[in-house]
Amino acid sequence: AQKITQTQPGMFVQEKEAVTLDCTYDTSDPSYGLFWYKQPSSGEMIFLIYQGSYDQQNATEGRYSLNFQKARKSANLVISASQLGDSAMYFCAMREAHGSSNTGKLIFGQGTTLQVKP
Amino acid sequence: DSGVTQTPKHLITATGQRVTLRCSPRSGDLSVYWYQQSLDQGLQFLIQYYNGEERAKGNILERFSAQQFPDLHSELNLSSLELGDSALYFCASSVGSGAGAARVTDTQYFGPGTRLTVL
Numbered sequence: 001a002q003k004i005t006q007t008q009p010g011m012f013v014q015e016k017e018a019v020t021l022d023c024t025y026d027t028s029d030p031s032y033g034l035f036w037y038k039q040p041s042s043g044e045m046i047f048l049i050y051q052g053s054y055d056q057q058n059a060t061e062g063r064y065s066l067n068f069q070k071a072r073k074s075a076n077l078v079i080s081a082s083q084l085g086d087s088a089m090y091f092c093a094m095r096e097a098h099g100s101s102n103t104g105k106l107i108f109g110q111g112t113t114l115q116v117k118p
Numbered sequence: 119d120s121g122v123t124q125t126p127k128h129l130i131t132a133t134g135q136r137v138t139l140r141c142s143p144r145s146g147d148l149s150v151y152w153y154q155q156s157l158d159q160g161l162q163f164l165i166q167y168y169n170g171e172e173r174a175k176g177n178i179l180e181r182f183s184a185q186q187f188p189d190l191h192s193e194l195n196l197s198s199l200e201l202g203d204s205a206l207y208f209c210a211s212s213v214g215s216g217a218g219a220a221r222v223t224d225t226q227y228f229g230p231g232t233r234l235t236v237l
Contacts, residue, residue, distance in 0.1 A: 031222055033223055035226075037228070043231050044231060047120070047227055047228070052222055104173070104174060104214075104215070106226060108160060108161040111160070
């Protein structure tokens with residue numbers, strides 16, 4: 001069954017340093033997409049970055065990059081040059097192309113709370 | 119700003135009552151998804167509509183229902199409310215139908231959410 005695991009409930013990072021948020025996933029579908037979302041304390045869910053299972057290159061979007069290791073089934077989010085505004089909860093999510101439930105739903109991990117220290 | 123709007127932002131009501139949450143998708147998006155976020159269950163998919171038709175159902179209670187109108191806005195109706203229904207309800211939208219291989223790249227953009235408190 002499809003599953004997303006985020007093992008770090010909380011993380012601290014110093015401003016201007018890089019931080020890696022872990023995400024592992026479980027699926028038997030060879031075609032899937034992995035997504036990261038940011039949820040600040042205000043509550044909204046903000047899309048950050050996407051990685052497809054067949055993508056040859058790791059995805060990058062500005063200060064966000066994805067360390068995609070397909071064999072290990074991990075899709076870690078790397079935030080470079082952390083800013084105070086990066087303090088938020090971060091969710092990893094997956095969507096299968098041919099999931100058993102045949103829906104387009106996203107499956108989310110439990111999230112990691114990131115605190116950026118000045 | 120994702121372009122997805124949700125109203126109201128906050129809703130406080132009593133057990134046994136019925137409420138309606140409203141969502142307008144991004145311009146051009148045909149799919150609307152509803153998710154519930156609670157402390158104990160995390161983020162759970164409830165239901166998806168595509169171009170007015172129900173496309174997929176998740177962990178949606180029978181007391182809950184939804185619909186998507188011709189102008190593509192969607193409403194989630196919650197009835198006979200219980201304390202455990204208190205949660206943050208998100209609407210998300212995407213371009214595609216969520217069917218087949220194309221769903222993999224079909225990014226869902228979320229609205230700001232409606233925080234429901236049942237007293």
